[in-house]
Amino acid sequence: MTVGSTPAILGGAPAVTLDQTAANRWPVLDADDEAAVLEVMRHGDLSNHPVTRRLEDDFRRRLGCRHALAHANGTLGLLAAFHALDLQPGDEVLVPSATFWASVVPMVWVGLVPVFCEIEGERFALDPADVERRITPRTKAIVIVHLWGLPAKVDALLGIARRHGLKVIEDASHALGATSGGVACGRFGDISVFSLQTSKLAAAGEGGVLLTDDDAYMERATCLGDIVRIYELATPANRFAATSFGIKTRMAPLSAAVGRTQLAKLDRHNTRRAANIEALGTRLQALGFDTFPSPPDTTRVYFEHLVKYDPSRFDDLPIDALIAALRAEGCEASGPRYPLVHEQPFFTEGHWRKVARLAPGDHADWRPPQLPATAAVQRNMLRLPTFPWAEPALIDQYAQAFEKIQAHARAIPRPAHA
Numbered sequence: 345m346t347v348g349s350t351p352a353i354l355g356g357a358p359a360v361t362l363d364q365t366a367a368n369r370w371p372v373l374d375a376d377d378e379a380a381v382l383e384v385m386r387h388g389d390l391s392n393h394p395v396t397r398r399l400e401d402d403f404r405r406r407l408g409c410r411h412a413l414a415h416a417n418g419t420l421g422l423l424a425a426f427h428a429l430d431l432q433p434g435d436e437v438l439v440p441s442a443t444f445w446a447s448v449v450p451m452v453w454v455g456l457v458p459v460f461c462e463i464e465g466e467r468f469a470l471d472p473a474d475v476e477r478r479i480t481p482r483t484k485a486i487v488i489v490h491l492w493g494l495p496a497k498v499d500a501l502l503g504i505a506r507r508h509g510l511k512v513i514e515d516a517s518h519a520l521g522a523t524s525g526g527v528a529c530g531r532f533g534d535i536s537v538f539s540l541q542t543s544k545l546a547a548a549g550e551g552g553v554l555l556t557d558d559d560a561y562m563e564r565a566t567c568l569g570d571i572v573r574i575y576e577l578a579t580p581a582n583r584f585a586a587t588s589f590g591i592k593t594r595m596a597p598l599s600a601a602v603g604r605t606q607l608a609k610l611d612r613h614n615t616r617r618a619a620n621i622e623a624l625g626t627r628l629q630a631l632g633f634d635t636f637p638s639p640p641d642t643t644r645v646y647f648e649h650l651v652k653y654d655p656s657r658f659d660d661l662p663i664d665a666l667i668a669a670l671r672a673e674g675c676e677a678s679g680p681r682y683p684l685v686h687e688q689p690f691f692t693e694g695h696w697r698k699v700a701r702l703a704p705g706d707h708a709d710w711r712p713p714q715l716p717a718t719a720a721v722q723r724n725m726l727r728l729p730t731f732p733w734a735e736p737a738l739i740d741q742y743a744q745a746f747e748k749i750q751a752h753a754r755a756i757p758r759p760a761h762a
């Protein structure tokens with residue numbers, strides 16, 4: 345029994361001895377990914393190979409949407425989404441701060457004003473009560489993010505959007521394969537966007553897909569920068585073909601080829617991650633961790649693996665000391681990856697105003713808000729590997745590392761400032 349043995353940080357043998365390189369490697373590219381790329385290379389049209397449209401068809405079919413438009417990355421997909429809504433400069437958009445910045449910052453380029461809201465601690469997503477409090481006559485849209493693959497409280501958030509006439513942009517970048525109420529994440533927005541960047545669940549290298557059922561949104565997104573598709577529009581908007589709206593958004597077919605093969609393997613990959621993470625989760629729950637399994641009526645996916653640490657179960661060991669002890673055991677462990685967006689200099693130093701080019705005086709009193717609930721949710725969050733290819737023996741070694749540290753928590757060194 346390893347639990348009685350000395351933690352590595354106190355001079356014992358590390359619990360994790362298995363090689364993790366293959367177990368935690370992502371993405372894993374097989375012969376079929378290579379064949380798909382080769383096909384595009386041999387064809388030779390590296391800009392317009394039809395594989396990009398096939399990727400759009402795959403998304404359209406999978407999500408049951410009317411339109412899908414591939415983008416060079418998810419950030420551009422979100423820019424196209426904000427552009428497509430055709431709102432007025434100075435209009436306000438409700439957003440979380442606990443997200444990757446691309447959920448928020450592109451809106452500034454079309455003059456929209458982010459209103460940062462608190463997240464709740466069950467799903468890490470927008471807190472419906474706080475969202476409702478921040479609505480003003482200028483609020484026109486809301487960005488729902490399913491952070492780390494955990495579906496947001498969509499029923500409550502969509503109810504607020506309906507009551508207040510808000511447009512919904514769904515940033516489903518982390519949630520490909522997740523469902524809420526039997527509906528796929530990516531189906532809740534007036535416009536939804538997935539990123540296919542390398543770390544994502546269907547990794548294309550760089551890529552993004554915008555989805556919508558609305559013809560007008562699709563037309564405006566296309567006009568922003570898909571310079572071939574504008575020609576093909578069967579509406580007067582095809583008059584913009586020779587200029588677009590000034591951006592170029594098209595996805596590279598070499599990336600689309602990989603995105604397609606990875607999408608075909610998505611459910612198998614998601615199932616394997618979930619099985620590994622949930623096996624470790626059962627052991628971690630016994631040590632007092634909140635492991636955020638799928639809430640009722642949802643199926644979550646694990647874009648990332650975050651658990652909430654309760655120091656009171658570890659003799660008040662600060663999380664930094666826990667992370668150091670875990671690393672000494674050979675575990676990959678860290679804090680959450682994204683700093684809060686509203687605390688970044690782009691907002692705190694006011695640079696966003698120059699980019700937004702608001703009329704003088706408009707939103708002159710805008711300040712980044714205090715978000716104490718969001719900060720509290722982020723506190724004591726621990727990031728672990730997603731174990732895409734791990735075998736049970738590695739999961740067991742991770743669990744043993746935690747169990748050993750808890751058993752000896754009183755003796756683990758605390759940082760000087762703690």
Ligand SMILES: Cc1ncc(COP(=O)(O)O)c(C=O)c1O
Nearest residue numbers: 417418419444446447517539541
């Ligand atoms: C929540 C979220 N939204 C949007 C993006 C932007 O996607 P991309 O990197 O493809 O531009 C990312 C990640 O990269 C993300 O994590």
